[in-house]
Amino acid sequence: MRWLKPAAVPLIAVGLALGIGAIVLAVSGANPIEAYGALIDGSLSSQKTIGRTLEKATPLIMGGLAVAFAFRAGLFNIGGQGQLVVGGIFAAAVGFGFEGLPWIIHAPLALLVGAVAGAAWGSIAGLLKATSGAHEVITTIMLNFVALNLTDWLASNSWKDEGILSRTPAVEESAVIPLWGSFPTGFLVAVAASFGCWYLLERTTLGFEIRSVGLNGDAARYAGISVQRIIVATMAISGLLAGAGGAIETQGVIGRYEPGFNAGLGFNGITIALLARNHPLGVIPAALLIGAMEAGGSMMQFNADVAPEITDIIEALMLLFVATPIVVRWFFSHQEIAEVSVTSGWGSS
Amino acid sequence: MPDHLLPLGSPTAVSDQVGVAASPALEVQGVTKHFGDVVANEDVNFRIERGRVHALLGENGAGKSTLVNIIFGLYQADTGEVRRNGEVMNLTGPRDAIANQIGMVHQHFQLVPVLSVAENVVLGDEPTRHGVVDLDEAAAVVRRLSERFGLEIDPQALVEDLPIGIQQRVEILRALYREVDILILDEPTAVLTPQETSHLLEVLRGLADTGVAVVFITHKLREVIAVADEITVMRRGRVVGHTTPADTDESDLASMMVGRAVELRLKRTPASPGDQVLTVVDLVVNDDRRTRALNGINLDVRAGEVVGVAGVEGNGQRELVEAITGLRGVVSGSIILDGEEIAGRSPRQISTMGVAHIPEDREKFGLIGAHTVADNMVLNRYHHHPYSSHGIRRPGAVDDEAARLVEEFDVRPPNIAAMVATLSGGNKQKVVAAREFSHESKVMVAAQPTRGIDIGNIEFIHRRLIEYRDAGMAILLVSAELDEVLGVSDRVAVIYGGLIVSCEPAEGIDRDRVGHLMLSGADG
Numbered sequence: 001m002r003w004l005k006p007a008a009v010p011l012i013a014v015g016l017a018l019g020i021g022a023i024v025l026a027v028s029g030a031n032p033i034e035a036y037g038a039l040i041d042g043s044l045s046s047q048k049t050i051g052r053t054l055e056k057a058t059p060l061i062m063g064g065l066a067v068a069f070a071f072r073a074g075l076f077n078i079g080g081q082g083q084l085v086v087g088g089i090f091a092a093a094v095g096f097g098f099e100g101l102p103w104i105i106h107a108p109l110a111l112l113v114g115a116v117a118g119a120a121w122g123s124i125a126g127l128l129k130a131t132s133g134a135h136e137v138i139t140t141i142m143l144n145f146v147a148l149n150l151t152d153w154l155a156s157n158s159w160k161d162e163g164i165l166s167r168t169p170a171v172e173e174s175a176v177i178p179l180w181g182s183f184p185t186g187f188l189v190a191v192a193a194s195f196g197c198w199y200l201l202e203r204t205t206l207g208f209e210i211r212s213v214g215l216n217g218d219a220a221r222y223a224g225i226s227v228q229r230i231i232v233a234t235m236a237i238s239g240l241l242a243g244a245g246g247a248i249e250t251q252g253v254i255g256r257y258e259p260g261f262n263a264g265l266g267f268n269g270i271t272i273a274l275l276a277r278n279h280p281l282g283v284i285p286a287a288l289l290i291g292a293m294e295a296g297g298s299m300m301q302f303n304a305d306v307a308p309e310i311t312d313i314i315e316a317l318m319l320l321f322v323a324t325p326i327v328v329r330w331f332f333s334h335q336e337i338a339e340v341s342v343t344s345g346w347g348s349s
Numbered sequence: 350m351p352d353h354l355l356p357l358g359s360p361t362a363v364s365d366q367v368g369v370a371a372s373p374a375l376e377v378q379g380v381t382k383h384f385g386d387v388v389a390n391e392d393v394n395f396r397i398e399r400g401r402v403h404a405l406l407g408e409n410g411a412g413k414s415t416l417v418n419i420i421f422g423l424y425q426a427d428t429g430e431v432r433r434n435g436e437v438m439n440l441t442g443p444r445d446a447i448a449n450q451i452g453m454v455h456q457h458f459q460l461v462p463v464l465s466v467a468e469n470v471v472l473g474d475e476p477t478r479h480g481v482v483d484l485d486e487a488a489a490v491v492r493r494l495s496e497r498f499g500l501e502i503d504p505q506a507l508v509e510d511l512p513i514g515i516q517q518r519v520e521i522l523r524a525l526y527r528e529v530d531i532l533i534l535d536e537p538t539a540v541l542t543p544q545e546t547s548h549l550l551e552v553l554r555g556l557a558d559t560g561v562a563v564v565f566i567t568h569k570l571r572e573v574i575a576v577a578d579e580i581t582v583m584r585r586g587r588v589v590g591h592t593t594p595a596d597t598d599e600s601d602l603a604s605m606m607v608g609r610a611v612e613l614r615l616k617r618t619p620a621s622p623g624d625q626v627l628t629v630v631d632l633v634v635n636d637d638r639r640t641r642a643l644n645g646i647n648l649d650v651r652a653g654e655v656v657g658v659a660g661v662e663g664n665g666q667r668e669l670v671e672a673i674t675g676l677r678g679v680v681s682g683s684i685i686l687d688g689e690e691i692a693g694r695s696p697r698q699i700s701t702m703g704v705a706h707i708p709e710d711r712e713k714f715g716l717i718g719a720h721t722v723a724d725n726m727v728l729n730r731y732h733h734h735p736y737s738s739h740g741i742r743r744p745g746a747v748d749d750e751a752a753r754l755v756e757e758f759d760v761r762p763p764n765i766a767a768m769v770a771t772l773s774g775g776n777k778q779k780v781v782a783a784r785e786f787s788h789e790s791k792v793m794v795a796a797q798p799t800r801g802i803d804i805g806n807i808e809f810i811h812r813r814l815i816e817y818r819d820a821g822m823a824i825l826l827v828s829a830e831l832d833e834v835l836g837v838s839d840r841v842a843v844i845y846g847g848l849i850v851s852c853e854p855a856e857g858i859d860r861d862r863v864g865h866l867m868l869s870g871a872d873g
Binding site: 207 | 674676695696697700701706708713714715716717718719720724728729731732737740741742
């Protein structure tokens with residue numbers, strides 16, 4: 001039961017949020033049991049709905065990993081959104097730009113280019129921090145604006161589809177990350193990325209250096225680690241993860257790049273990372289939970305006549321309780337829970 | 350406003366009470382305090398008398414801080430009671446303690462750096478006029494207090510501009526402003542230079558003479574003998590002895606603290622130095638504010654000798670150590686290791702070329718608290734074979750090495766999977782020492798290697814320094830403790846104003862002369 005202790009705060013937070021959500025539902029005149037029933041119905045009841053949940057969870061895993069990974073080096077990457085759209089549009093460009101390639105080359109190539117584009121975008125903030133000390137929270141937020149406008153411009157100029165809509169052409173069939181029945185293959189990529197991040201952090205010397213920098217940058221420098229190099233490398237890997245998330249979304253879900261279609265996906269990564277307490281494997285259940293709520297939200301609206309925003313409220317409550325473990329502790333009066341809190345350091349470095 | 354700040358009454362009223370045994374200023378009876386499974390205090394009895402300086406002596410983890418924190422209301426005792434002037438006192442926090450005229454000067458000062466001395470002193474209990482803080486009155490108050498107690502200070506100075514010793518004075522004034530008649534100081538001399546220390550001891554004596562009960566926590570025996578009226582020794586949560594300086598001596602006290610006989614004087618044979626290994630030539634280095642910290646230093650260390658650098662802190666010691674180990678850039682001059690220039694190289698290159706480093710701040714630089722003991726043991730070589738291969742770590746090899754070092758250096762508890770942050774200060778330092786000594790180095794730069802650790806571990810580290818010296822290592826020892834420099838070194842260099850002002854054999858050196866050199870840079 002070693003996993004249970006670190007998972008206690010998120011689990012209790014989710015429970016509390018669902019409980020308060022039920023009260024909100026009741027106050028707003030809906031039947032909470034019916035509403036939650038519809039939520040489950042719309043996310044977990046059939047192969048098709050499970051597929052939808054996995055599809056929703058995939059970019060959330062990637063965005064969550066991006067934030068969680070950077071945080072292990074003490075970096076707060078708010079730029080997941082920017083890195084994701086850059087990854088998404090470059091994957092689209094490779095996807096529609098090449099014809100006649102076999103799937104086994106085209107689809108991975110587009111994914112790779114998207115990921116590398118995200119990495120390049122992420123490493124800008126890393127370079128700025130390493131060379132001038134510019135805080136990554138500020139630079140990644142600014143780079144988000146640049147990325148959003150840049151991709152908008154690309155989608156309405158150089159890489160614009162025919163017709164009046166600002167969007168890229170659809171990617172070739174050979175670049176599509178397909179559904180396997182109703183199972184989205186991209187989900188496997190995301191799960192593999194989670195395990196990859198875990199392995200990198202826990203088993204490699206680079207991961208050891210990243211964690212050392214995150215825990216005590218002065219001691220890392222004293223130990224001979226180049227803190228600058230680690231900052232750039234970490235931001236690049238973080239951007240790579242977000243960029244790959246954007247590529248999977250382009251190649252597996254939307255089929256092209258459309259401005260506005262990925263809105264908020266990058267920011268949800270912060271939620272996921274918080275829920276997962278920055279553990280790369282914890283990101284998977286956290287993303288599945290949020291993915292299920294998003295997948296089931298529309299069913300809830302349809303069947304129980306509840307505004308889908310209720311899921312936003314529940315998500316916000318979860319975050320609130322994860323970020324303020326004192327509330328959970330009061331529920332549990334368990335001292336260890338406070339001590340395993342990872343959230344206290346957010347944004348402090 | 351506190352009424353003792355009004356024109357002074359006769360202090361004789363206070364001194365009349367001195368020595369009244371019937372009800373001491375404060376009495377702790379049978380106090381026991383647990384933290385989880387750890388017994389921090391067990392059946393502790395402790396009496397504080399007015400007008401006396403009471404030294405509370407013990408190694409790290411002996412329970413001294415727990416005890417004073419109970420007295421100060423920061424912790425509540427599990428069982429037992431604290432009586433103030435004979436009456437049971439139930440404190441729930443520092444606020445209560447202050448209301449009961451108990452003041453405490455913490456090891457880490459609780460001052461606001463950007464405010465003036467006067468503002469810091471009155472903070473939380475400000476004199477006001479028409480609802481506005483009366484800063485003139487605050488300054489006047491501080492002036493009156495400082496005259497009365499002989500604590501010279503400028504009330505208008507900003508705290509951040511003051512040296513540590515004067516900042517401590519502000520802390521003491523702040524307690525006195527609140528009319529405390531029990532003043533507790535937690536390791537007050539740990540951060541002070543020898544001169545500041547002797548001044549502080551005079552101040553404590555003077556406070557006691559006005560009737561204040563002074564309790565000071567320390568593990569420095571020399572100070573205890575010099576200033577205390579009474580001595581209480583703690584070990585492993587219990588009071589193991591109560592005595593007075595007249596009835597004891599340093600080696601008795603050391604044995605009481607540690608629980609066994611301790612060698613206070615390091616046994617050592619003369620050095621047999623070999624070739625010059627480390628040579629510093631005309632080294633110029635800036636400090637963090639980009640002003641000169643080293644003004645052309647020359648220094649050399651030979652294989653098989655310990656060169657000690659003595660000096661008042663802030664005379665360039667830190668910059669010298671950081672320049673040699675690559676943590677700080679060099680303006681000009683050179684640092685030669687075995688014939689090769691190392692100035693300007695990266696910390697990793699220098700470490701690989703054979704310079705080990707025990708940093709002065711082990712918490713900040715020497716260790717990563719949230720890593721395990723095992724990971725910290727290889728922090729300077731985790732990327733080398735056998736601890737990793739092709740970028741993949743090999744936990745088995747790391748654990749084997751860590752287990753070997755934990756045993757060799759007697760790290761307690763001997764658990765390589767424990768987080769380093771959970772170890773005591775002395776054991777943390779053993780982890781740093783074990784790692785640095787075991788790295789096949791030619792030069793060891795040891796900065797304040799025994800700061801804040803207890804006698805048993807100081808003895809241990811000193812013996813190791815001599816052992817590695819005898820094995821042919823060149824050791825540069827930088828310490829603010831003059832006794833340490835004189836006791837361990839073969840040659841003593843005095844640093845003053847970024848220059849080495851003297852360098853001579855330690856054998857037969859005159860302690861007072863070294864003290865003068867440290868203070869003024871010149872003989873006499």
